[in-house]
Amino acid sequence: MYEKEKLEQLKKEKQRWQKEKVDKGLSRFPERKEAFTSTSGRDVERLYTPEDVAELDYQEDLGFPGEYPYTRGVQPTMYRSRFWTMRQYAGFATAEESNKRYKYLLDQGQTGLSVAFDLPTQIGYDSDHELAQGEVGKVGVAIDSLKDMEILFDGIPLDKVSTSMTINAPAAVLLAMYIAVGEKQGVSADKLRGTIQNDILKEYIARGTYIFPTEESMRLITDIFAYCSKEVPNWNTISISGYHIREAGSSATQEVAFTLADGIAYVEAAIKAGLDVDSFAPRLSFFFNSHNDLLEEVAKFRAARRLWAKIMKERFGAKNPKSMQLKFHTQTAGSTLTAQQPDNNIVRVAIQTLAAVLGGTQSLHTNSKDEAMALPTEDSVRVALRTQQVVAHESGVADTVDPLAGSFYVESLTDSIEKTALEYIEKIDELGGAPAAIEQGYIQKEIMDSSYNYQKELEKEERIVVGMNKFQVEEKPIEGLLKVDPKVEQLQRDKIAKTKESRDENLVKEKLEALKKAAEGTDNTMPFILEAVKAYATLGEICDVLREVFGEYQQSVVI
Amino acid sequence: MDKPIRVLVAKPGLDGHDRGAKVIARALRDAGMEVVYTGLRQTPDQIVQTAIQEDVDVLAMSILSGAHNHLLPTIVEKLKKEGVYDEVLVLAGGVIPDDDIQGLKDAGIEAVFTPGTPTGVTVEFIKKNLKK
Numbered sequence: 001m002y003e004k005e006k007l008e009q010l011k012k013e014k015q016r017w018q019k020e021k022v023d024k025g026l027s028r029f030p031e032r033k034e035a036f037t038s039t040s041g042r043d044v045e046r047l048y049t050p051e052d053v054a055e056l057d058y059q060e061d062l063g064f065p066g067e068y069p070y071t072r073g074v075q076p077t078m079y080r081s082r083f084w085t086m087r088q089y090a091g092f093a094t095a096e097e098s099n100k101r102y103k104y105l106l107d108q109g110q111t112g113l114s115v116a117f118d119l120p121t122q123i124g125y126d127s128d129h130e131l132a133q134g135e136v137g138k139v140g141v142a143i144d145s146l147k148d149m150e151i152l153f154d155g156i157p158l159d160k161v162s163t164s165m166t167i168n169a170p171a172a173v174l175l176a177m178y179i180a181v182g183e184k185q186g187v188s189a190d191k192l193r194g195t196i197q198n199d200i201l202k203e204y205i206a207r208g209t210y211i212f213p214t215e216e217s218m219r220l221i222t223d224i225f226a227y228c229s230k231e232v233p234n235w236n237t238i239s240i241s242g243y244h245i246r247e248a249g250s251s252a253t254q255e256v257a258f259t260l261a262d263g264i265a266y267v268e269a270a271i272k273a274g275l276d277v278d279s280f281a282p283r284l285s286f287f288f289n290s291h292n293d294l295l296e297e298v299a300k301f302r303a304a305r306r307l308w309a310k311i312m313k314e315r316f317g318a319k320n321p322k323s324m325q326l327k328f329h330t331q332t333a334g335s336t337l338t339a340q341q342p343d344n345n346i347v348r349v350a351i352q353t354l355a356a357v358l359g360g361t362q363s364l365h366t367n368s369k370d371e372a373m374a375l376p377t378e379d380s381v382r383v384a385l386r387t388q389q390v391v392a393h394e395s396g397v398a399d400t401v402d403p404l405a406g407s408f409y410v411e412s413l414t415d416s417i418e419k420t421a422l423e424y425i426e427k428i429d430e431l432g433g434a435p436a437a438i439e440q441g442y443i444q445k446e447i448m449d450s451s452y453n454y455q456k457e458l459e460k461e462e463r464i465v466v467g468m469n470k471f472q473v474e475e476k477p478i479e480g481l482l483k484v485d486p487k488v489e490q491l492q493r494d495k496i497a498k499t500k501e502s503r504d505e506n507l508v509k510e511k512l513e514a515l516k517k518a519a520e521g522t523d524n525t526m527p528f529i530l531e532a533v534k535a536y537a538t539l540g541e542i543c544d545v546l547r548e549v550f551g552e553y554q555q556s557v558v559i
Numbered sequence: 560m561d562k563p564i565r566v567l568v569a570k571p572g573l574d575g576h577d578r579g580a581k582v583i584a585r586a587l588r589d590a591g592m593e594v595v596y597t598g599l600r601q602t603p604d605q606i607v608q609t610a611i612q613e614d615v616d617v618l619a620m621s622i623l624s625g626a627h628n629h630l631l632p633t634i635v636e637k638l639k640k641e642g643v644y645d646e647v648l649v650l651a652g653g654v655i656p657d658d659d660i661q662g663l664k665d666a667g668i669e670a671v672f673t674p675g676t677p678t679g680v681t682v683e684f685i686k687k688n689l690k691k
Contacts, residue, residue: 119572119573119574119624120573122573123573123600130602131573131600131602132573133626133629133630134572134626134629134630135572135573135624135625135626138624138625138626139574139624139625203575206575207575207576208574208576208577208599209573209575247576247578248578249578249582335578338674339673339675340675372674373654373656373673373674374625374654374656375625448581448585451578451581452581452582452585452586455582455586455678459677459678459679465675468675469675477657478656478657481656484625486629555598555599557596557597557598558581559581559584559588559594559596
């Protein structure tokens with residue numbers, strides 16, 4: 001972007017400044033540390049100048065918002081037209097309780113729903129399964145059959161909201177339930193808007209709610225891609241997630257690298273299943289973490305957008321611009337919240353919100369201050385939502401597109417993250433792609449190393465977390481945390497029993513048998529799952545059929 | 560120093576958050592202990608059986624799903640039934656609200672380490688409180 005001559009001159013000027021000002025100043029005011037590094041361990045220089053972005057070509061590397069390579073954003077006007085979707089992840093106990101929380105959030109000005117399921121649901125067990133004991137309704141809502149889903153969305157018109165569901169291994173089943181609820185409300189599938197997470201690779205890497213082996217899981221995922229491209233065209237069929245990879249302790253660069261490597265694996269699987277890249281790629285969406293290191297995070301989002309655009313265009317030959325646009329949801333970093341002096345978490349979340357917005361997110365969940373201890377209370381959720389509203393309406397950062405572009409530091413950081421992420425992706429390609437790299441434990445080991453290094457830095461106080469390893473105070477135990485009533489488990493068991501009494505058992509058997517045949521063969525499983533759901537087969541019954549045909553994933557334990 | 564302290568790091572229940580479990584496993588290993596990590600989704604029976612088979616001095620369980628009040632006491636009960644509770648120091652860590660800690664201690668969990676605990680604190684606690 002700069003003339004050679006000017007750069008030469010600048011170089012000399014910088015040397016002069018170094019000698020006259022910095023060296024002299026340092027003897028009187030030494031710097032706080034010998035070396036500065038970002039949260040992710042990236043070296044941070046004292047000063048960035050045009051020299052650091054000398055290679056940058058505006059048109060080629062940044063371009064205009066809404067245009068390739070989308071570094072500056074996926075829409076031309078970004079938040080000047082419409083703010084990001086404020087979408088708080090919520091759900092606990094029963095469908096009835098969660099339905100109340102959703103209506104409260106919509107009343108408070110939230111613009112999209114995000115459903116949290118309990119662990120048995122996420123792993124395809126009904127609430128009356130032995131392994132569900134103690135877990136029912138704890139980290140999300142328990143869904144056992146279509147009956148629960150009908151209650152969950154009671155009074156919420158599905159053509160008016162967009163719904164994101166954090167569901168992976170049994171994503172097809174929950175999507176089928178959503179489609180069935182829509183039908184009952186008179187909303188056809190082509191009018192439904194929302195997202196299923198449906199990202200099994202990161203479950204193997206970091207999050208742990210897998211059921212089936214890799215190949216069979218990839219088949220379920222491509223079945224969903226194919227089905228939705230025809231029947232549910234406005235549905236985001238996957239949310240390829242770096243969030244949990246980062247929570248597991250990865251660096252910002254690893255978050256980008258491993259997420260996009262997973263993305264590549266899904267695209268390859270779908271192409272291998274015979275789908276045209278432009279038929280499904282526009283519905284791929286992403287999910288990232290927003291950490292405290294504000295500028296590194298902004299650069300991370302920008303780098304991810306540019307790198308994905310290039311991958312889709314150059315590696316997969318996508319033609320449709322929508323296939324090249326990396327659209328993403330963001331959640332603030334749960335792992336940065338401290339159990340100590342929890343009010344400080346509100347400030348952390350505000351910084352992370354800024355990072356996500358300056359990075360051009362399409363939707364955002366802000367964590368509540370009490371989440372290092374328990375599920376959030378209604379009051380703390382409101383503060384979290386208000387944090388987004390303050391950034392949107394009061395901070396001014398949403399009024400111009402990609403305001404940090406052109407910062408010598410941010411551009412140089414964006415470049416550097418993109419380059420390092422690409423090196424990781426090449427390494428993963430060498431190992432045979434993301435599924436193979438996961439099987440070999442490579443990705444898990446890389447994350448573990450980062451996570452352990454970070455922990456050691458904290459303990460040596462090379463990194464300060466306010467209130468945790470510095471500025472501590474004596475604290476009283478926190479009161480008023482949200483508690484899930486243990487009675488929920490019995491309530492769900494009773495509901496399952498009632499549902500089973502009132503349904504047509506023969507029909508259920510017939511539908512499950514048909515699903516089994518489809519799973520054994522090569523038919524798309526989605527229509528068969530939908531039929532079984534409508535007959536009120538339970539989630540556990542459907543997943544058991546698939547377990548029988550597909551088997552179960554065996555984790556490779558890496559420490 | 561005679562033979563090293565043997566620790567089983569376990570993940571009871573269904574939650575997949577194992578960053579803490581893995582960090583503590585490495586930290587204990589770096590402190591000279593022998594560490595076995597179970598991996599995810601272990602039932603109370605599996606954990607108790609592994610603890611016996613591996614002949615461990617310490618059982619350190621990490622749980623973030625909120626199911627601690629059900630699962631942890633169940634595991635202690637089973638250890639007692641197998642007659643090994645008197646030999647194994649039983650610890651827990653993870654997202655466990657302050658309110659629940661006393662109840663867990665009454666049920667036989669010897670210490671509960673909540674988020675932000677330096678790994679060194681856990682190491683010291685183990686060294687001072689071994690049962691055999």
